[in-house]
Amino acid sequence: MEALYEEQPPPFEMGVVVSKRVFNQIGEGYDCVQVLVDQFQKIGLIVDRVAGLNDEFLKIAAPVEVLGKAAAELRLKKRTQIGVDLQFEWDEADAFIKQSDGSLFSWCERFRCYKHMIYGIVNKSNSAIILKSDCREIRWQPGKPLLWKLEKEAIVKEVFPIHDDIKRKRLLKCWALNWRGLTHQPLDEIYAYYGAKIAIYFAFIGMYTKWLLFPAAFGIFVQLVDFGSLQFLVLPFFFICIISWAVFFLQFWKRKNSTLLARWHICYSVGAAYKYMDTEWSSFHSSVGSIKFGADKTEKEKFQREEWFGHMLRFRNDAIIILSIICLQLPFELAYAHLYEIIGSDIIKFGLTAIYLFAIQYFTQIGGKVSVKLIKREKNENSEYRANSLIYKVFGLYFMQSYIGLLYHAILHRNFMTLRQVITQRLIISEVLENLMENSLPYIKYSYRKYRAVRNKRKREKGMAARKSYFNSRVEKEYFKPIYAASVGDELEDGLFDEFLELALQFGMIMMFACAFPPAFAFAALNNVTEIRADALKILAMYRRPVPRVAATIGAWLNIFQFLIVVSICTNCILLVCLYDREGNWNISPGLAAILIMEHVLLLIKFGFSKIVPEEPDWVKANRMKNATQAQNMCSKQLLRNISGRTLVTCTPNAD
Amino acid sequence: MEALYEEQPPPFEMGVVVSKRVFNQIGEGYDCVQVLVDQFQKIGLIVDRVAGLNDEFLKIAAPVEVLGKAAAELRLKKRTQIGVDLQFEWDEADAFIKQSDGSLFSWCERFRCYKHMIYGIVNKSNSAIILKSDCREIRWQPGKPLLWKLEKEAIVKEVFPIHDDIKRKRLLKCWALNWRGLTHQPLDEIYAYYGAKIAIYFAFIGMYTKWLLFPAAFGIFVQLVDFGSLQFLVLPFFFICIISWAVFFLQFWKRKNSTLLARWHICYSVGAAYKYMDTEWSSFHSSVGSIKFGADKTEKEKFQREEWFGHMLRFRNDAIIILSIICLQLPFELAYAHLYEIIGSDIIKFGLTAIYLFAIQYFTQIGGKVSVKLIKREKNENSEYRANSLIYKVFGLYFMQSYIGLLYHAILHRNFMTLRQVITQRLIISEVLENLMENSLPYIKYSYRKYRAVRNKRKREKGMAARKSYFNSRVEKEYFKPIYAASVGDELEDGLFDEFLELALQFGMIMMFACAFPPAFAFAALNNVTEIRADALKILAMYRRPVPRVAATIGAWLNIFQFLIVVSICTNCILLVCLYDREGNWNISPGLAAILIMEHVLLLIKFGFSKIVPEEPDWVKANRMKNATQAQNMCSKQLLRNISGRTLVTCTPNAD
DSSP states (O other): OHHHHTTSOOOOOEEEEEEOOSSOOTTSSOBHHHHHHHHHHHTTOEEEEEEOSSEEEEEEEOOHHHHHHHHHHHTOEEEBTTSOEEEOOGGGGGGBOOOTTSOSSOHHHHHHHHHHHHTOOBOOSSSOEEEEETTEEEEEOTTSBHHHHHHHTTSEEEEEEOOOHHHHHHHIIIIITOGGGTTOOOHHHHHHHHOHHHHHHHHHHHHHHHHHHHHHHHHHHHHHOOOGGGHHHHHHHHHHHHHHHHHHHHHHHHHHHHHHHHHTTOOOTTHHHHHIIIIIHHHHHHHTOSOOTTTOHHHHHHHHHHHHHHHHHHHHHHHHHHHHIIIIIHHHHHHHHHHHHHOOOHHHHHHHHHHHHHHHHHHHHHHHHHHHHHHHHSOOSSHHHHHHHHHHHHHHHHHHHHHHHHHIIIIISOOHHHHHHHHHIIIIIIHHHHHHHHHHHHHHHHHHHHHHHHHHHHHHHSSSOOOOOOTTOHHHHHHHSOOOBOSSOTTTOBTHHHHHHHHHHHHHHHHHTTTTOTTHHHHHHHHHHHHHHHHHHIIIIISOOOOOOOOSSOTHHHHHHHHHHHHHHHHHHHHHHHHHOTTOOSOOOHHHHHHHHHHHHHHHHHHHHHHHSOSSOHHHHHHHHHHHHHHHHHHHHHHHHHHHHSOOOOOOOOOO | OHHHHTTSOOOOOEEEEEEOOSSOOTTSSOBHHHHHHHHHHHTTOEEEEEEOSSEEEEEEEOOHHHHHHHHHHHTOEEEBTTSOEEEOOGGGGGGBOOOTTSOSSOHHHHHHHHHHHHTOOBOOSSSOEEEEETTEEEEEOTTSBHHHHHHHTTSEEEEEEOOOHHHHHHHIIIIITOGGGTTOOOHHHHHHHHOHHHHHHHHHHHHHHHHHHHHHHHHHHHHHOOOGGGHHHHHHHHHHHHHHHHHHHHHHHHHHHHHHHHHTTOOOTTHHHHHIIIIIHHHHHHHTOSOOTTTOHHHHHHHHHHHHHHHHHHHHHHHHHHHHIIIIIHHHHHHHHHHHHHOOOHHHHHHHHHHHHHHHHHHHHHHHHHHHHHHHHSOOSSHHHHHHHHHHHHHHHHHHHHHHHHHIIIIISOOHHHHHHHHHIIIIIIHHHHHHHHHHHHHHHHHHHHHHHHHHHHHHHTSSOOOOOOTTOHHHHHHHSOOOBOSSOTTTOBTHHHHHHHHHHHHHHHHHTTTTOTTHHHHHHHHHHHHHHHHHHIIIIISOOOOOOOOSSOTHHHHHHHHHHHHHHHHHHHHHHHHHOTTOOSOOOHHHHHHHHHHHHHHHHHHHHHHHSOSSOHHHHHHHHHHHHHHHHHHHHHHHHHHHHSOOOOOOOOOO
């Protein structure tokens, strides 16, 4: 068994940054960094010390047995050969399915194990140990974790996952720089290297771009060909095709998603429940206390009261956000659009746009911060729900900002030239600029940090003997790179938030104004082909390796895409009216208009309200989950012995 | 343990009808009925022979140990104390949760066990056994089941579940005749006596009626009070309230449903998958062959091809039904409505209605039969799906039949008086008549069968010595009662189909024309209060005890209710236009109308198409299920020993 895993030394996957001390006190007793390294080695980790410009770096690798032991301590649930998820045990490792790259643990699992191990080093003796750092003395109390202590004393600056250079270079070659692949991507390798969340994003953008080719071709066709007397039928037909296309796309995406999850052996059917149980169960369990389900009626009532209180709180917060968007942001956006329409002078227009752009930056920042604050007040049961809540709120802001001005131009002023100009401009210029910015900004940050580090080093070394500059270590370069973080609420989301936001805004732009400007689909397709490679390059070369996150689906973004389809049905209808009725002959009386508006509001209520009341009471869910966990724990060992006793065919279904 | 179950003799729950033979050949060797009784007694069943007028009845009861043995043979999955479903084993019976009435098995499980036992009696000897019946000789071949043989020879006429008279009388008293309870019903007892499907129907109608009280009161209020200058705002406000009410009602029903299932320990979260796995897995597994999932790419492709072929077939069938409804039924309904509108003479009107009523009876019959035939051609994976498919198709027919005429009166002729008349008439008169019919028809059938039996008996006994008439056995009375069957497709559905259909048509009637006639809700509420008791009386007294069916939800009917809400949003908008714009001043140009129609069609497509493509590919589902089953089977025994070793608190959560 060992021979199977030990073919090559394990790669270094975690980095610990330690501030450099002036003296290297060798033999002077308990140097804190030396103690840390010793402790790491004691639990079986392989440590490589690298001296940098101002800091020292500990690169950490773990052989698979060490990871396995940590996984067993963590009671990690893992997919077995027979397809159920059971607690990992090292003795029965053969019972568990291997990853497609042959390793036992996925990157996400490895990361959890590393974290568990390096933060799990405690003082096991009965008395405090005195550690030394420069002239300071640090008391490592018994039972306290070492790394927390050193972090508190600012000796350990940071712990972060580091790139595996061999795999990174392979990915760079076959993925980021493989421009001829168009939408093709090595998804399995991306999953193995980055984890499910990032792989699913790239799978989504890949499929979306591939599907975009049809409406892109159709859009150009509609734009270029003259259909003579049937011209008036073309746009409605295009509209119907586009909507059907979008509906089918999302349905097939769901299928693709579940196929991918089956391929990666991620539990899907009880998707939310699984994660909930695995990582958040303990905290949830303690927060609701040790309620004996059902035995006591008052306990259940308390449970229900808490559930409804949570709903009320969430409802209130949503209402605050929606009202502030309507009362504060909407007038502002309309005022800008109106001023832009009535002002004749180009210079004033330019100034106005500059002020506007400055103001919305500020607006979005505030909106994001308020949303995060509101969400933190909520008692949400898991962090995924919280992340989704943030996504909806922030998307609301961006939705208003992106489309209201356009609708104003189109509907009130019937100014289709401006509309088309703005769409083209946003799709091409702004996305190109954004891509450039996205890729150059991290590089500028990286360069600045490097420059500062070198300068600091020079300053310090002025008085000392000239020593060799160490700036050649890869790990230090990575330390200087920025973190892959979201523009808002970085606790809840990482950089994928911005990628998805960009994609959703693009989708909304091309769908909502499909009838006004059919070639927009072609621009979007073109843009996305470059976007795939640019994003790949970014996370491979520009940023630190992202912390892996468990996610089975694209979550809230799918609902946002669904919502955009419904909205685009309405907006395209309005656009068609405006396009075909340029003289305004088709009059509509106020009564009929009122009823039409009411109908649409009611349809919105119908499909919106269904989401407010969850279909399963919390206590039923909690009860079910508790039971499932208990059962799993109980039969785990027995089952494992049964499984590993059998010879099994490997079942790794291929994707379609 | 035995002391716990053996407090009272088990009730007789199954009846076997055997045709009476002329001679009672005692001591003449192998009388077939005597052999049957002996065999029953050999496997531990308690048999009571009752002589009837023309037939003989075997009443069968089973002690709990006998049931338990059968359940273990059936590999019945049952909820254990720790909340997971495991295969039943008699030695570990304490590990399984008891029903709320203290029995170990639910009625549905008992029924399956009875069926398994009485149809499982085979000739275990090596040679055929010669059985005698009157002058005939029957060869019971080795390895063949006895009951099938006797059924083929027409000696056993029927096997049916019989009422437990003690429980039935208790239910009659506290449920069917408890008129003061209004919407309150003893749901747990209904579940224990009839199984989940019927209990859930009564829970639904109870909750629906309770919720109806609000719009009933509101509707009467709107009708009676004059709001002066604000009168024109009242109907739109009523409309909005009603739609919100309906949406919330359905959401809360889903919650109630899951609460009930948790109370009855029925597996919900993987609802469909559970039943699928339990009863249909073996057949499904054999039909798709012994596919090694994933190992082979072509196998997976074959699997996918089959899946898509199934979709195409289903899509074609749906298209046939929809087209025939639109092309055949719609013109017919419109022709009737139009003729009714233009004919002046009352006599001709009456004749027309008579012809119409006769024709639609015929129509619906044909439609139902065609639907059943089409569905049987489909390769549906489970019978529940097939039943739902039938529900949708038949509801389509009834939908056209019930509402199109009304819409014609309302929209084209703006004849609101006729509309209100028709609604009132349908809600009150027709429902009262239907209730009467529903309750009297089975009684008439019962009386006729009884009369014929007595007459036959008299005829036969003319030549013979006058013997005592046996017409006093309860089981014979039950045998004369009709079966609780659906009006269409009785293989797929039972009598609940008609109850739900009635309820859905009523809901559509009051919702779709809410603005035209607000007091309709009051009529519906009144009607439902009586409906609850009438239905209860019907299945307690008028029909045989229904065969229990497993069902976790109200299934397709929920979707139909949701659909009716969406439709009612549109129809009420149209009604409001007609009501407020009696002079037709609010003109709408053809272009605008076309676009509005297109918008609505697209919205329909958006929400309809999502249902066509399933979210999870079949092979993923099958794979998952296979694995789950395997795992369960493996750890079952070990787990059971662990569980029964512990002392556990009973966890029977109460309902809210």
